Amino acid sequence: MDKVSFNIGVCLLKGWNGRLLRVDLTKGKSVVQEYSEGFARRFVGGRGFAVKLLWDELRPGTDPLGPENMIIYATGPLTGLILPNSGKMVIASKSPLTGGYADGNIGTQASVNLRRSGIDAVVVTGRAEGPSYLLVEDEEVEIRDATDLWGLDSFKAEAKLKEAHGRASGALLIGPSGENLARIATVVSQEGRAGGRPGMGAVMGSKNLKALVFYGTRDPPVADPARLKELGRESFQEILGKDRYGFWKRQGTMATVEWCQEHGTLPTYNYREGVFDEFDGISGTTMEKMVIKQKGCPNCNMTCGNVIEDSEGRESELDYENVVMLGSVIGLGDLRKVATLNRMCDELGLDTIGAGSAIGFAMEASEKRLIDLDLGWGDFEGAKRLLTDIAYMRGHGATLGLGTKAAAERIGGGASDFAIQVKGLECSAYDCHLCPGMALSFGTSPIGAHHKDAWVISWEISTGRRTEYNPEKADKVIEFQRIRGGMFESLVTCRFPWIELGFDLEWYPKYFEAATGVRTSLDELYALGDRIYALIRAFWVREFGGRWSRQMDYPPKRWFDEPVTKGPLKGSHLDLDKYDKLLQTYYDKRGWDDRGIPTKATMKKLQLSQEAAELEKYVKLN
Ligand code: PTT
Ligand code: SF4
Numbered sequence: 001m002d003k004v005s006f007n008i009g010v011c012l013l014k015g016w017n018g019r020l021l022r023v024d025l026t027k028g029k030s031v032v033q034e035y036s037e038g039f040a041r042r043f044v045g046g047r048g049f050a051v052k053l054l055w056d057e058l059r060p061g062t063d064p065l066g067p068e069n070m071i072i073y074a075t076g077p078l079t080g081l082i083l084p085n086s087g088k089m090v091i092a093s094k095s096p097l098t099g100g101y102a103d104g105n106i107g108t109q110a111s112v113n114l115r116r117s118g119i120d121a122v123v124v125t126g127r128a129e130g131p132s133y134l135l136v137e138d139e140e141v142e143i144r145d146a147t148d149l150w151g152l153d154s155f156k157a158e159a160k161l162k163e164a165h166g167r168a169s170g171a172l173l174i175g176p177s178g179e180n181l182a183r184i185a186t187v188v189s190q191e192g193r194a195g196g197r198p199g200m201g202a203v204m205g206s207k208n209l210k211a212l213v214f215y216g217t218r219d220p221p222v223a224d225p226a227r228l229k230e231l232g233r234e235s236f237q238e239i240l241g242k243d244r245y246g247f248w249k250r251q252g253t254m255a256t257v258e259w260c261q262e263h264g265t266l267p268t269y270n271y272r273e274g275v276f277d278e279f280d281g282i283s284g285t286t287m288e289k290m291v292i293k294q295k296g297c298p299n300c301n302m303t304c305g306n307v308i309e310d311s312e313g314r315e316s317e318l319d320y321e322n323v324v325m326l327g328s329v330i331g332l333g334d335l336r337k338v339a340t341l342n343r344m345c346d347e348l349g350l351d352t353i354g355a356g357s358a359i360g361f362a363m364e365a366s367e368k369r370l371i372d373l374d375l376g377w378g379d380f381e382g383a384k385r386l387l388t389d390i391a392y393m394r395g396h397g398a399t400l401g402l403g404t405k406a407a408a409e410r411i412g413g414g415a416s417d418f419a420i421q422v423k424g425l426e427c428s429a430y431d432c433h434l435c436p437g438m439a440l441s442f443g444t445s446p447i448g449a450h451h452k453d454a455w456v457i458s459w460e461i462s463t464g465r466r467t468e469y470n471p472e473k474a475d476k477v478i479e480f481q482r483i484r485g486g487m488f489e490s491l492v493t494c495r496f497p498w499i500e501l502g503f504d505l506e507w508y509p510k511y512f513e514a515a516t517g518v519r520t521s522l523d524e525l526y527a528l529g530d531r532i533y534a535l536i537r538a539f540w541v542r543e544f545g546g547r548w549s550r551q552m553d554y555p556p557k558r559w560f561d562e563p564v565t566k567g568p569l570k571g572s573h574l575d576l577d578k579y580d581k582l583l584q585t586y587y588d589k590r591g592w593d594d595r596g597i598p599t600k601a602t603m604k605k606l607q608l609s610q611e612a613a614e615l616e617k618y619v620k621l622n
Helices: 037-043 046-057 109-116 154-165 200-206 225-240 245-263 284-288 320-325 335-348 352-367 380-391 396-400 404-411 436-444 457-462 471-492 496-501 507-516 522-547 576-590 600-605 609-615
Strands: 003-005 019-024 029-034 071-074 088-094 101-107 121-125 132-137 140-145 170-173 187-189 193-195 209-215 293-295 305-309 315-318
Touching: 003 029, 019 140, 029 140, 037 046, 037 522, 046 071, 046 088, 046 101, 046 121, 046 471, 046 522, 071 200, 088 109, 088 193, 088 200, 088 471, 101 109, 101 187, 101 200, 101 471, 101 522, 109 170, 109 209, 121 132, 132 154, 154 170, 154 209, 154 335, 187 200, 200 209, 225 496, 225 507, 245 284, 245 305, 245 320, 245 496, 305 335, 315 335, 320 335, 320 352, 335 352, 335 380, 352 380, 352 396, 352 404, 380 396, 396 404, 436 457, 436 471, 436 576, 457 471, 471 507, 471 522, 471 576, 507 522, 522 576, 522 600, 522 609, 600 609
Parallel strands: 019 121, 132 209
Antiparallel strands: 003 140, 019 029, 071 088, 071 121, 088 101, 101 193, 132 140, 170 187, 170 209, 187 193, 293 305, 305 315
16 A cells, blocks of 8 residues: 655644645655645644535535545644643534534544644545555554454454554544444544544545554644643642542542432433433542543543443543433433443444433333334343444444434434434533523534534523523523634534633634744634634535525424423423524524625625635525
C-alpha cells in the first residue's frame, strides 16, 4: 500500500500546524496540503474546519455510506498543548443516521499525537478495497492492511495496534457495529472514550477503515511558549483549588443521576416518566462505593472516567449518559448490569445513547405488540442479545440499528410517537416534559438531539422557571451554543472545567493569544460560533431542500402529548403553541427566517456571503 513522507518545513502560522492530511482510500493515496491563514482565522479548528470543508467539498445528496462521503478528524489550535483538558478532537461527516451535518468530540491520545505529527486535521474519502487502517508516524503516512483486525471488538483491535506501534501511539477505532454499518455506531478509543454519535463509526466501516493510528514527537508551533507555560501552570493549579473539585473527583458526571431524579427529569421507561423507582441502584453515590480506578483524556487533572467491575467481572468506564440510557431508560436498576451493557457498547463500538434508546424503544414496541419480540422492561439478558444483534445488523437488530426514527417508520402502527429523537438523532438523557428551554436546546442542536451544545437544564431548573416559555430561554440556549458549540468545539478543548467547576471563560482568549499570537476576545469567539451555526444550518438546508421545515426543530412528540404520571412533575407536558413561539423567538434572535434559515443579511454579517450565494441555488433566501 501507498506510503508517503512529507516535509514539516517552516510553518508561518503559529498555533496551527497549517496542514491537512488528505487520504483517498479508493486510490490508496495521501497528500499533505497547506491551508491558508484566512481559513485558520475564519474557522479556527475542529468543528469550524469540519463544516467549512464539508460545505465546500461535499456534493449535496452524497450517500453518507458511499465512497464520496468525507470523514474529518479535526483538532484545534489548543489541542495537545500543555493546557487543561486539551486532549480532544472533533470527528465529523455527513451522517448516515440523520442525513445532515454530524460530529462528535473525543478525548484521546490520538488527538495529541495527530497534532504532534505536524498535522491539524485528516480528511478521508473513498473506499479501500479491503480492511485497512491509516498510520501516521511523524512525517510518514501509510495505508495498511487491517484484515487481521476486521471483526475484532474495539478493545482487542486497539491492543493489537498498540502492540504493533507502541504504547505511546494513539488510535481511533470502530467495533463490529461500524463494520456492519449500524447507523448508531460511533468511534472509540482508549477502552472507554467515544465520539461521533450520529453514525461516524458506520462511515468508517463503509470505507473499510478499521482504525487510524497517530504517533508524533514534535511540539506544535506556538507564538509565545513562555506565556503558554505560565498559563498552563496557573490554570492546572486553579482547577485543583476549585470548591467542587473534590466532589467531581468522587462522582464525575454521575452526580447528575440523583439531581435529575430529584427534579423529575431522569428519563425512565423510554422517556414516559421523569423519575425511576430504582434510581438508587444506578446513582453516583452507589457508584462511588464501586469505583476501582479512574481514567481520562490526556492533559487532564479532572479525570472523569469512573471504572467499576461489571456483573461479569470486567472493567467498565461509566458516565451519566451511558448509565441512564442503559439504566432507567430501559428500566434496569442494577449498576453492575448496566456496566455490562456499557462495556458491550464500547467493545462493539455502539453509541450508548443510540443503543439505550433503541432498546427502550424496542421494549415499548414489544409491550404494544408492534414487533414480535419478547423483551420486557429491565430485561438484562434480552438487552444483551439485542445489543449484539444491533451491532451485527441481524434479526430485529437490523431494523433498530438504523436508529429509532427509521425503525419506527419501518415498524409503523404509531411507533414514531415514541421514537425519542430529533432530526433522527436520539435524545441524550434528559426528560423535558417540563423543560421548554432544554427542549429548545435539543430541537435546535446542530446535529440532532444532543445536549452537548446547550445544556441549559441546570440553569432552567435553578432559576425556578420550568414552566415558562419566556425569551430569556432562547437567549440562554444561544449563549450556550456559542460557548459550547462554537468556542469549545473549535479551539477544541474539553468544556468540563468551565461547566462543572466554574473555571473562568476568560482563560480561553488568553490561551488562544499565547498559542496563535492573535489577540481575541470572548465576543469574537462567540461570533465564530454564530458563523459556524449558520453554516451548519445552511448545510442541512442544502441537503434537505424542499423537505426542510421548522418542524425539524421540534422535540419528540411524546413530551407534548403524554404527561408524566408520577414524581414532582406529575401531569406535566410541553405546550406545542408556546414551544413554537419560543422557537420563533430563537430564530429572530439568530437572524434566521421563520423556516429557520439564516437570512441573506445574517450570512453577510457573518462573512458568509459566498456561502449564501451557493445556498440560494437550493432555496430562496430572505
Ligand atoms: C458524547 C456522548 C456522551 S456525552 C456520552 S457520556 W457525557 C456517551 N459516551 C459514550 C461512551 O463512553 N461509550 C460509547 N460506546 N458511547 C457513548 N456515547 C455517548 O456519547 C466524554 C466527556 C463527556 S462524557 C462529555 S458529556 C463532555 N463532552 C464534550 C463535548 O462534547 N465537547 C467538548 N469540547 N468537551 C466535552 N467534554 C466532555 O467529554 P459525542 P469522551 Mg464523547 C465511553 O462523543 O459523539 O459527542 O457524544 O468524548 O472522550 O468519551 O469524553 O455524560
Ligand atoms: Fe476528558 Fe473528563 Fe478530563 Fe474532560 S474532564 S478532558 S472528558 S477526562
